[in-house]
Each structure stands twice: as C-alpha cells, then as structure tokens.
Amino acid sequence: MNAAWQDYLRGLGAEIDAETVRFDESAALAAAGAGNLLADLSPLGLIRASGADAREFLQNQFSSDVREVGAQHSQISSYCTAKGRVLAVFRILQEGDAFLLVLPRSILENTLGRLRMFVLRSQVELADVSDEYVVAGLAGEAAPALVAEAAGAAPSDTDEVVETEGARLVRLHGATPRFLVVATPAAMPTLWTRWQASATPGGETAWRLLAIRAGEPAIAPQTVEHFVPQMMNLDVLGGISFRKGCYPGQEIVARTHYRGKLKRRMFPARCDSAEAIAPGTEIYVAGGQQAIGEVVQAAPSPDGGQELLAVLRLENRDDKLCLGGPEGAPLAVGDPPGDLQLDD
Numbered sequence: 001m002n003a004a005w006q007d008y009l010r011g012l013g014a015e016i017d018a019e020t021v022r023f024d025e026s027a028a029l030a031a032a033g034a035g036n037l038l039a040d041l042s043p044l045g046l047i048r049a050s051g052a053d054a055r056e057f058l059q060n061q062f063s064s065d066v067r068e069v070g071a072q073h074s075q076i077s078s079y080c081t082a083k084g085r086v087l088a089v090f091r092i093l094q095e096g097d098a099f100l101l102v103l104p105r106s107i108l109e110n111t112l113g114r115l116r117m118f119v120l121r122s123q124v125e126l127a128d129v130s131d132e133y134v135v136a137g138l139a140g141e142a143a144p145a146l147v148a149e150a151a152g153a154a155p156s157d158t159d160e161v162v163e164t165e166g167a168r169l170v171r172l173h174g175a176t177p178r179f180l181v182v183a184t185p186a187a188m189p190t191l192w193t194r195w196q197a198s199a200t201p202g203g204e205t206a207w208r209l210l211a212i213r214a215g216e217p218a219i220a221p222q223t224v225e226h227f228v229p230q231m232m233n234l235d236v237l238g239g240i241s242f243r244k245g246c247y248p249g250q251e252i253v254a255r256t257h258y259r260g261k262l263k264r265r266m267f268p269a270r271c272d273s274a275e276a277i278a279p280g281t282e283i284y285v286a287g288g289q290q291a292i293g294e295v296v297q298a299a300p301s302p303d304g305g306q307e308l309l310a311v312l313r314l315e316n317r318d319d320k321l322c323l324g325g326p327e328g329a330p331l332a333v334g335d336p337p338g339d340l341q342l343d344d
Contacts, residue, residue: 038136076238136192144156211297
C-alpha cells in the first residue's frame with residue numbers, strides 16, 4: 001500500500017494491518033446493505049501492460065475482446081490455463097497507450113509471472129504498479145451524484161469510464177450503483193474528503209458484500225484453476241468473447257459454449273453461520289459423500305450470517321445443501337440477480 005495513503009487513512013482513524021484497512025466494520029456493512037459506502041480497496045493491486053504490442057499481447061492471452069477497451073470503456077476479463085481453467089479474474093482499464101489490470105494482490109504475483117513467460121519477443125513491458133495508485137469504491141443511491149460532482153458526469157452504463165484529474169471512475173455491474181475508483185495517491189485524498197461527508201467509510205469486506213449481491217466473481221489463491229469462465233457466469237457478465245481469436249483455453253471455453261452442456265453455474269447463497277467462510281470451501285448435499293460445489297467468495301451480512309457466491313452442480317441446486325461437509329451448516333441457495341439471465 002502506498003505509504004502516503006496509509007498515513008492519510010490513519011489520520012482518519014483507520015486501522016491498517018498489511019493491506020487490510022478497517023474503519024467501523026458494522027457501520028460499513030450497514031451502509032453496504034442500505035446506504036452509501038466509501039471503501040478503501042487496498043487488497044486490490046494493479047499490473048500495467050505497456051509497449052507497442054501491449055493490446056495485441058493482452059488480446060492473445062485473455063478471454064475478453066481487449067480491442068473493445070478504450071478510454072471510456074473498461075472490461076471484466078479472465079486469464080485461463082490451456083485447459084480452460086481460470087487463473088485470475090480482473091478488470092482492464094486503458095491508461096493512455098498502456099493498460100491496467102485491477103486484481104487481488106493475493107494472486108497478482110503469480111498472474112504477473114505467468115504472463116511474463118509469454119512475452120517472448122513482443123514489445124511489451126509488464127509491471128506491478130500497485131503502490132503507484134490507490135483503489136477505492138463508492139456505492140449507494142447517492143454515488144452517481146457524488147461522482148458527477150467530482151468528474152462532471154457519472155457513467156450510466158456498466159463498464160463505462162470517466163476521468164477526472166488523477167483518477168478514473170468505472171461504473172460496475174449491479175442494481176446498487178457502484179463505482180470503482182483508480183487514482184493517484186495525490187488525487188485520492190481530495191476525492192475521499194469530498195465524499196466522506198455523504199458516505200460511510202469502510203474496507204474491502206463491505207465492498208465484497210456488494211460484489212456478491214451483484215453476482216460479480218473473484219478468484220482467490222484457494223480457487224485458482226478450479227473453474228472454467230462460464231461456471232463463474234463470465235459469459236453473461238461480458239467477460240468472454242466467442243468471436244475473437246485464440247487465447248489460452250479458448251478451445252475448451254468455445255466447446256463448452258457451442259457443443260457442450262454446462263453442468264455447473266454460480267449462484268448466490270446464504271448461511272446462518274457466524275464464522276467466516278473461506279473461498280474454496282466445499283458444498284455437499286445433506287448426507288452425501290461427494291462435494292457438488294464450492295464457495296467462490298463470502299462476506300458477513302448486515303442481517304447476520306454470511307452471504308456468498310458458490311459454483312454448484314446444476315442438478316443439485318434445489319437439494320438440501322450443507323457447507324463444508326454432508327453434516328455441515330445448511331445453505332440456502334438463491335437465484336442470480338435478475339439481469340444475469342442463465343440459459344442452462
């Protein structure tokens with residue numbers, strides 16, 4: 001985390017442990033549930049891809065059509081193995097002639113190392129630039145007006161980007177207005193000071209709750225290579241192009257789309273457990289012997305218990321399900337957000 005940004009947050013009373021920032025967690029969760037949230041997202045890092053061949057290089061590596069990324073348009077995308085298993089899910093932003101990938105710091109180093117293996121003779125430079133930026137989130141019904149006040153206009157469409165001095169603001173998917181903010185350490189304090197009068201400060205945990213409610217997936221170290229992109233609903237989120245050329249795993253992803261029948265999808269779920277739920281936790285049919293799914297990510301609910309996204313075998317989604325084992329805590333599975341229409 002940028003040292004100057006740490007000092008700024010500590011001056012506001014935040015507690016900081018490594019890359020984790022905490023304000024009043026209960027208040028932040030309540031604001032995520034019904035209010036306006038201003039979240040520090042320091043657990044997210046950035047990779048910069050620059051050079052004459054940067055766009056072409058990324059186009060040949062990722063599941064989305066990177067040719068569509070521009071100054072006013074970002075993308076959610078994924079990076080897969082040759083077997084179509086997801087290594088990382090991230091957001092792509094354009095920065096002049098370069099590109100920024102926003103992804104969890106916990107998987108950044110491995111993702112960057114793998115990408116570098118394929119640069120070969122391409123004119124591309126890849127670098128971890130996490131500490132050159134501050135990443136934050138602004139959400140709630142007041143968020144569009146707050147963004148417009150700062151940037152002159154607020155993005156109305158998902159993935160749309162607006163810029164103000166030293167910052168890029170991206171409209172994210174979901175019924176609750178959400179904006180990802182990527183700014184320089186010099187620019188972010190001005191925005192934070194402007195917004196904190198109208199939004200409750202918080203950290204990544206409250207923001208994760210909003211992402212779960214929006215049906216937005218993430219990859220953690222525990223779930224690297226566990227899913228193909230469609231299992232995480234990236235096809236309905238715009239993270240897969242079936243018209244672009246080859247990329248690692250493309251044959252598997254395309255075959256699943258055109259010829260196969262997808263057997264697993266991602267669904268929201270809820271558990272009354274007070275204990276935190278780790279990504280990768282297995283899900284069972286009550287009394288069953290084999291896992292039929294696993295947790296993608298989870299967050300505490302302001303109403304108690306835990307809310308989560310889970311990849312489940314479709315034939316079992318209406319069964320009585322348990323978390324962590326066949327006798328584990330009961331799991332209530334819901335429907336994906338209304339705007340994420342699954343055809344399976």
